[in-house]
Amino acid sequence: MALLVKTYAKINLFLNVVSQRPDGYHNIETVLQAIDLFDQLQFSLSDALQIQSNFDIALKDNLVYKAAAALQLATGVTFGACIKLEKNIPLAAGLGGGSSDAAATLLCLNKLWETNLSLEELKKIGSPLGADIAFFLGKQPTALAKGIGDELFSLSQNVDFWLIVAKPDFGVSAREAYDLYDKNPNKDGLVDNFTKSLAGSSVSKIASGLYNALEKPVMEAYPKIKKLKELFIKAGAIGAQMSGSGSAVFAITQNNVDAQRIADEALKKGYQAFVLRPSNYTVKICQT
Template sequence: MLTCKAFAKINWAISVLKKRDDGYHDIISLMQAIDLHDTLIFKSSQKIEIETDLPIKKENNLVYKAIKALQNYTGIKKGVTVILKKEIPLGAGLGGGSSDAATTLKALNELWQLNLDIKTLHEIGASIGSDIPFFFYLPICIVEGRGDVVKPLKISKSYTLLLVKPDFSISTEWAYKTLDLKTELTTEYEKINNNIWQLYNHLCSGDVDNFYLWNDLEKSVLEKYPEIDKIKRKLIEAGAKSSLLSGSGSTVFGLFNNKTDAQKALKFFEGYWCKVVQTLVEPLK
């Protein structure tokens, strides 16, 4: 039996470069894991069983898809029982499903004694979902392509965030489709790449006052969901140094100087799902 944590993530920055021929988009993003996590328990079994309260059909669960992809790749016939205890909200832009899938691939590689390397697990994960490869290289990475090109980085400074999620989710597919219609896609790759590295350097040095965070998906999301803009503004009023939509949302995070300030800000968000979290650093604990 194995018990594993599947950590959530936030995006400090996302630029959407262009639409690809395969229907996905090329992006460049600075992503970092946070200490919010799901818990997965893996037990040997003759068949595939997933025990969870999620309102998702087993065949649509990324954990199930990860198991099937690993079976197909290796030809292995073993089954597994997975007990999935969710803490990361669904449709939140925090990568919960992708993290669960990556954690499943890593756990079964150990449980089934497959001895696959990270590169192979990365490729299997990328065949299931765009965000999955990041979760093999925590805690912080620059992610490019459709999410399958990952450059692992190191960081020793942790930051306090307040996560705020309204009572609705946002479709990632919708967010990208709407972007095509309403936003000019950025093509200045060199400039964006430099800005990403500059942001990473500020994160490493703790230069909070010079942070510039961005998300190309925000414009169209804010137009359809004004509640997101309301949350962003309220986080700043509550003392956050900056606030940003994570991924395609619907979670917004506020960056605070410390945990005490973030916890004080909770009173402004009654009725929302909220969580004070820390960004993860090297080495992971």
């Protein structure tokens, strides 16, 4: 049996840093939205763990391999798997691509290896690998996340909008983004006000409520990210914001014509750009 899976990216519509924890992590409040930019993975049984991919990364840094190895360790299984990864989600962009791939790996190998772990058990295995893994395992395309990002509350999202996601020619690690934040903290966002706007039907209310506490310190360190946001606003986006720890920035429009026009402006300036919609899936098994 082989499993073919699509693993979707996310954006942070809202991100507030609540406090720094004794373990060095941060407690946050963030509203996550899955978007229809996805990687594809194929899983089949094998004698050993094998990863084939269209991008080059050491196994020790590959979240797909680390998730598979963690599941092996937790369950004691001796099976292997051949995992083929087609990477489309940009790396180190704040879009959760690695976490999405890791979540799919836990879900699919749990099925392929017949380990029969519950969703909560998979979340415990995935948590040390990445806080966003819980969101992608949860299968709720719009969610409020608290704690380190692993306490999830499903949200209704009733607003129809288009997105442009663009990334400069460099990435920003989550650790660096939070280190920059700790030197220049700010807590101006109110998550309850933002979640109410999701339940309405106004694109402008969502756009006006966008907030990311990491954005200001990261943009001060990386002016090119700030210039990308300014490009979006100047080109007519209703709202724009850095996603997660960056370096990607997303913009919101009401229609695909405006979205494509704005994406073309970003492409002309040398940014990688995508025209997207919100997704109904975090992980989707397409073929068995």
